Amino acid sequence: MRKILTRVNSERGRFGSQLGVILASAGSAVGLGNIWRFPTEVGKGGGAAFILVYLGFILLMAMPVMLCEFIIGRSAHANAIGAFQKLAPGKPWMAAGIMGVLGGFLVLSFYSVVAGWTLFYTIASASGWLQGETDYNLTFNSFVSNPWHPLIYLAAFLLLTHIVVARGIERGIEHYSKLMMPLLLVIIVVLVGFSMTLPGAADGLRFLLKPDLSKVTPEVVLGAMGQAFFSLSVGMGCLITYSSYFSQETRLVRSALNVCVIDTLVAVLSGFIIFPTVFSVGIAPDAGPGLVFITLPNVFSMIFGKIPFLGYVFALLFYVLLLLAALTSSISMHEICTAFFSEHFKLSRRKAAAIVTTVCLLLGICCSLSFGPWQDVTVFGRGFFDLFDFTVTKFLMPLGGLMMTLFVGWYMDRKLVEQQLTNDGTLSVRLMHPLLLLIRWVSPAGILVIFINELFPLFIK
Numbered sequence: 001m002r003k004i005l006t007r008v009n010s011e012r013g014r015f016g017s018q019l020g021v022i023l024a025s026a027g028s029a030v031g032l033g034n035i036w037r038f039p040t041e042v043g044k045g046g047g048a049a050f051i052l053v054y055l056g057f058i059l060l061m062a063m064p065v066m067l068c069e070f071i072i073g074r075s076a077h078a079n080a081i082g083a084f085q086k087l088a089p090g091k092p093w094m095a096a097g098i099m100g101v102l103g104g105f106l107v108l109s110f111y112s113v114v115a116g117w118t119l120f121y122t123i124a125s126a127s128g129w130l131q132g133e134t135d136y137n138l139t140f141n142s143f144v145s146n147p148w149h150p151l152i153y154l155a156a157f158l159l160l161t162h163i164v165v166a167r168g169i170e171r172g173i174e175h176y177s178k179l180m181m182p183l184l185l186v187i188i189v190v191l192v193g194f195s196m197t198l199p200g201a202a203d204g205l206r207f208l209l210k211p212d213l214s215k216v217t218p219e220v221v222l223g224a225m226g227q228a229f230f231s232l233s234v235g236m237g238c239l240i241t242y243s244s245y246f247s248q249e250t251r252l253v254r255s256a257l258n259v260c261v262i263d264t265l266v267a268v269l270s271g272f273i274i275f276p277t278v279f280s281v282g283i284a285p286d287a288g289p290g291l292v293f294i295t296l297p298n299v300f301s302m303i304f305g306k307i308p309f310l311g312y313v314f315a316l317l318f319y320v321l322l323l324l325a326a327l328t329s330s331i332s333m334h335e336i337c338t339a340f341f342s343e344h345f346k347l348s349r350r351k352a353a354a355i356v357t358t359v360c361l362l363l364g365i366c367c368s369l370s371f372g373p374w375q376d377v378t379v380f381g382r383g384f385f386d387l388f389d390f391t392v393t394k395f396l397m398p399l400g401g402l403m404m405t406l407f408v409g410w411y412m413d414r415k416l417v418e419q420q421l422t423n424d425g426t427l428s429v430r431l432m433h434p435l436l437l438l439i440r441w442v443s444p445a446g447i448l449v450i451f452i453n454e455l456f457p458l459f460i461k
């Protein structure tokens, strides 16, 4: 048995460098969640007030869960389910891993639908076709409700994800993250520069920077927690899987802090791209999920009307940015499932990846059709897309996060946890005690309170 474990371990992929670790993990975190979902939530939650609450959740609850995932993954060197099997054989903790793999399938399925729309908008803006449209509401709605059209883009996006994952850790995930993440950061800075120079941008800045605390309702608080978990990709074993490829030298606390800073920066900067732009043409900031696919194309075409080159480049860069961000995240969701299938059933990476891609394509088709021909098909009162989104963000992620903090904070041997945090005593971690306090008390208690509050109304309905 021991021999088999060692053999499997030595065959496992590894990240080749510390930069690769940070860029791949930040790549998982930075995604549609930052550029599409965050501004939508900020718009609905009243701007700066939402951002303040969100930052609190990142620091006190989501970051500690990330650290727990790193500790679990690197001490077990196994996939999300295998890690719990190794660290707590025969114990129910494995449920957290099972929920993670299940969540990986669900999240990749609905995420790829939106990523597919992004691919379509990227091609449309590159060909100049997008700028010639007049009614973007109609364009968007007739595209997403078409029975075939979005499916082609969904399949194309899943294929891209598949290719990267099938190439493995160092040659696939690390290599592409190292290419895509810096490009993404450069595009963001250029776009912030563009949007700041638009007339009327100051109103957008005020919306983002001046908190109106009366806007903080219980709903805003719940939304902010869900957003923090989703944005950092925590609670689903995604980072358990990634950290199982970390080396013994990787500094867990520093890596977690870096990833949180990059992720938050990208989310806030996306706000700095979108809101000054939206305000500059006098559109309401709370347009919801259509913000990026209906409101922004309107804005881009107005800019195009005045300075065609600027309008064209702005739109194209924006959708390329969104596409890259989606891809670096989708590969991490895919990897949760691929790692499990290949390790558990001893399949080659290619075969395991092919199974995952096929299942997600089938589930993704259900999600996509729920915007069109299957609009009336509901399970528990929700269409497939909504059902998957709800199950993952409101249920699997917080519950998974709760179990992971309890596992590391209370079940795992304290010495082992400290060894992981200090790399076997070679690092002095000044923040050790506050971090353990967050992991043992603050984060689980916070998740529990909010979780109960969130689910309670559902059951008494």
Ligand code: PHE
Pocket: 028, 029, 030, 031, 032, 033, 034, 107, 230, 231, 232, 233, 234, 236, 238, 329, 330, 332, 333
């Ligand atoms: N964090 C990603 C985003 O912001 C989404 C994600 C969720 C990725 C769960 C992996 C796992 O878009």
